[in-house]
Amino acid sequence: EAQVTQNPRYLITVTGKKLTVTCSQNMNHEYMSWYRQDPGLGLRQIYYSMNVEVTDKGDVPEGYKVSRKEKRNFPLILESPSPNQTSLYFCASSPTWTSGVQAGTQYFGPGTRLLVL
Amino acid sequence: AQSVTQLDSHVSVSEGTPVLLRCNYSSSYSPSLFWYVQHPNKGLQLLLKYTSAATLVKGINGFEAEFKKSETSFHLTKPSAHMSDAAEYFCVVVYKLTFGKGTLLTVNP
Numbered sequence: 001e002a003q004v005t006q007n008p009r010y011l012i013t014v015t016g017k018k019l020t021v022t023c024s025q026n027m028n029h030e031y032m033s034w035y036r037q038d039p040g041l042g043l044r045q046i047y048y049s050m051n052v053e054v055t056d057k058g059d060v061p062e063g064y065k066v067s068r069k070e071k072r073n074f075p076l077i078l079e080s081p082s083p084n085q086t087s088l089y090f091c092a093s094s095p096t097w098t099s100g101v102q103a104g105t106q107y108f109g110p111g112t113r114l115l116v117l
Numbered sequence: 118a119q120s121v122t123q124l125d126s127h128v129s130v131s132e133g134t135p136v137l138l139r140c141n142y143s144s145s146y147s148p149s150l151f152w153y154v155q156h157p158n159k160g161l162q163l164l165l166k167y168t169s170a171a172t173l174v175k176g177i178n179g180f181e182a183e184f185k186k187s188e189t190s191f192h193l194t195k196p197s198a199h200m201s202d203a204a205e206y207f208c209v210v211v212y213k214l215t216f217g218k219g220t221l222l223t224v225n226p
Binding site for chain 2: 033035040041042043044045048090092104105106108109110111
């Protein structure tokens with residue numbers, strides 16, 4: 001089954017304790033991205049990756065890191081989480097970046113709900 | 118620069134009545150436009166997409182949207198709302214992926 005998986009689905013942590021949220025897709029997609037969703041703000045892109053070893057900042061990258069060492073995986077790293085990073089996080093993938101239609105046809109993971117105390 | 122504006126943060130309709138969710142965009146490029154739906158506690162699902170092949174686009178679950186370049190709009194409609202349509206809906210414009218802030222649709226029995 002074609003899908004995007006995220007782990008963990010729920011996470012409670014404390015300020016400053018490094019954490020990683022994993023994201024994996026099995027569709028051989030080139031483009032992957034991370035979003036956070038906050039009430040009243042919609043989805044905001046954190047980082048995106050156009051292919052292996054190619055990543056770039058989205059609209060709200062501060063406090064986050066990513067890496068793309070393999071095509072299927074795109075982990076999100078919070079080196080020193082803070083309470084303002086409490087949010088619902090979504091990973092998404094799409095076939096390619098070169099076509100607007102294909103780039104916008106995104107497959108979303110189920111979400112990771114993070115609470116930073 | 119590009120942006121997308123969903124004109125209503127919340128729309129409430131009665132079951133069986135029409136649905137209209139409004140979206141306006143601005144883009145320096147010929148845009149690709151999308152609507153996504155998010156049901157409670159679920160991820161986002163693609164509802165429909167505008168690919169420039171036809172200005173009226175049909176999606177899943179009876180939804181459709183019409184691209185109007187002169188009005189820079191891409192409003193989402195459905196002739197008759199169903200209880201299962203209650204969800205949050207996001208309009209998206211691509212070149213750089215930009216999401217609207219969402220419209221929460223509630224359907225009253």
